[in-house]
Amino acid sequence: MTELMATRPKVFPFTALVGQQTLQRALLLVAIDPGIGGVLISGPRGTAKSTAARALADLLPQAPFVTLPLAASLEQLVGTLNVEDVLRDGQLRLAPGLVARAHHGVLYVDEVNLLPDALVDALLDVAASGVNTVERDGISQQHAARFVLVGTMNPEEGELRPQLLDRFGLLVALENQRDPTERQAILQVRLAFDDAPQALHASHAEALQNLAVQVATARAALPRLAWSDAVLARAAQWALSAGVDGVRADLVMLRAARAWAALQGRQAVTVEDVDVVAELALAHRRTDASSGGGAPHQASGPDGAAKPSPPRAPSEKQSDSSGSPSSATPQPRGDWGALPPQPVATTRVHTVAGWPAKKA
Structure with missing residues (x-):
């Protein structure tokens, strides 16, 4: 068993991430204060979203890393109460959910924009409060659920509703790396990890230890x-x-x-x-x-x-090249990507050969 643990591939070191300073900063902030409400990482495929989340959990001492599957139900997320046990022997038993398993750890939600809204809403409630309430048939029970929430999404696969988007504390929008030098550095460290993960992790052991102590000290200093x-x-x-x-x-x-x-x-x-x-x-x-x-x-x-100062969103009224406001009517604010109704010409349906004429 000892040999198996020693040879098991390690998680990519948090301090070995290249070109992700903003993402690392956001993850450290929610690790220090989970009450911020978690961080949402938006970006295309292959931009180290899940790698960074796993690396954060590996940085925290004895922190569980729990993944919320897309097919999860609300009971699987928050847990449920076994009312039958109450009726039988008067004992209230809680069947804990994923939020209980993630206590003092990281709860990772991949493709959070594809989850049902009710599931996302419940998840964000627990992440912000640190307390999970399980209710069934008029009976309720609470337990602590303090975890670091990390959600990821690819904008090409759909957006989150603004009401849910606002519930995430922080947002990091990643882009594909366009700088050749930075891209080469990413390739070098990734290939080094694939070839010898133990060696790469050992080379970052001191930096990881120092950062873990720094995070723990910051947590204690917050109040x-x-x-x-x-x-x-x-x-x-x-x-x-x-x-x-x-x-x-x-x-x-x-x-x-x-x-x-x-x-x-x-x-x-x-x-x-x-x-x-x-x-x-x-x-x-x-x-x-x-x-x-x-x-x-x-x-x-x-x-x-x-x-x-922070950039400002464009105004509803746009100006043309002459500087005068445009008279174009604003687009309707329906579902994202929806187009306004367009007139379509109709064509007369001709009788198909072999089919009897419709009776009056």
């Missing part, structure tokens, strides 16, 4: 970090600039900024911490009615350099 009025104002300005609905974006931004400050070993959250995480919290929440009111025009980045 001691406070937000100043300046930090609250900065988050509000970013949210107003993006034209988001409600205050969920502000709250997520603040929690993510606190997690980033804790990861950096700071004793308080700074304005710069908000700037670092703002795009992760706002990328999937911007609306077409975005206005620039109150947003910082030059936000300082983590390195102190000037950073432009």
